[in-house]
Amino acid sequence: MRNILFFINPISGTRNKLQLEKKIVQKCEEHNIGFKILFTAADGNYSFLREQIKQDKVTDVVICGGDGTLSPVISSLLNVKVNIGIIPTGSGNGLAFTAKIPRSVDKALEIIFKGKTSCVDSFLINGKLSCMLCGIGLDAQVAYDFSLQKKRGLSTYIKQTFKNFLAATPYHFELKVRDTTFKVDAFFICIANSNQFGNNFTIAPEASLNDGLLDIIVVKKMSKLRIIWSVFKQMKTGKIITFEEKNFHKKNILYFQTGSLQIINPEMAPLHIDGDHAPTAKKFDIEILPSAFTLIRP
Structure with missing residues (x-):
């Protein structure tokens, strides 16, 4: 029963x-x-x-x-x-x-x-569980401002996104992935287990809920107009790239997979966990938890 x-x-x-x-x-x-x-x-x-x-x-x-x-x-x-x-x-x-x-x-x-x-x-980020997606930077600031609004819903979220997008500046980060370490200026970094932010807004097209891997999306420093184009392209045709690829660091958006990574966050860019504002840190240790729970689904 x-x-x-x-x-x-x-x-x-x-x-x-x-x-x-x-x-x-x-x-x-x-x-x-x-x-x-x-x-x-x-x-x-x-x-x-x-x-x-x-x-x-x-x-x-x-x-x-x-x-x-x-x-x-x-x-x-x-x-x-x-x-x-x-x-x-x-x-x-x-x-x-x-x-x-x-x-x-x-x-x-x-x-x-x-x-x-x-x-x-x-996955765990500094020991705290995330079921879907974490963000460091612009999208986390949007999540924080959204949490302060009296009215909820998609229209409020869009307003807060637009407001923060106009005011956004990039942050300095250092990523350590397996044997690779690199520094990058980026507007935000997403650590994703699912393929989207929500409302069918896909940010990690190749993500799977049960592949034992995290999808990492780094939206690098660029003009605001280029961000719009690059993110739209990422939604539609984003493909996994590897550090060994010749033009890896020349791409506007870095999209790769890993089971764990460390992110150094010297400017204390804000953090969200599954869309909720969370305390940030100068260093994030992130690791996948394979088959963490059993989900009822179609």
Whole structure:
């Protein structure tokens, strides 16, 4: 018998959470599935969760929220035999969209009830879990400013992106990847396990959720007009390049894969983890966690 624990983030996205709660109750009762509904913890503390899963014999934890809602819950469940489901109600929903989980609550619930699962990688950045994507620089500043806005949703995110893009200046970074070390001036660096920022805005076209590799995208110093063109081209035709390629360092966007890396951040460029602002550091140690959790997906 399945017993599902639902976590609803009451402030993610723009949806009516009362209607979402009613829909969950209705559908679970129709399918004769045991369930319980909780609201997410504002402080991100889920230390109680392991004991509750054991006590209540929970088989699945379903997270109703965006990418930033997923990380703290999943982090508390590493090495726990429980399936993770997603009802995407956030502003970006990058992991859900990469996994082909639809925004429709009814369709997302049907996927959860069918119970098909596969393993998904995650990664650690200075010991903190990320399920989808981290950014250092411009996109992290956008995430921070977005978090301060009273109104959520895509239109607000676009406004904050445009505002920060006009004011953006590049940061100095040093990357250490296996036996290679190089310095670069860049507007931002993305460390991706999924293929997109969210809202089907693809930044790492060749990323896979379970290939044991991280996709690294470095948007180098260039004119603002060239950034627009280069990022658009990256979305459509971005291809993995290797350090051995002759013109690697001449490209406007560096796109490569690795299982681990270190980023030196002397100017303390801001950081986001799965779309949520996070404390930055002068050095980031990043490593993949293969098959970190089991995701219910189509």
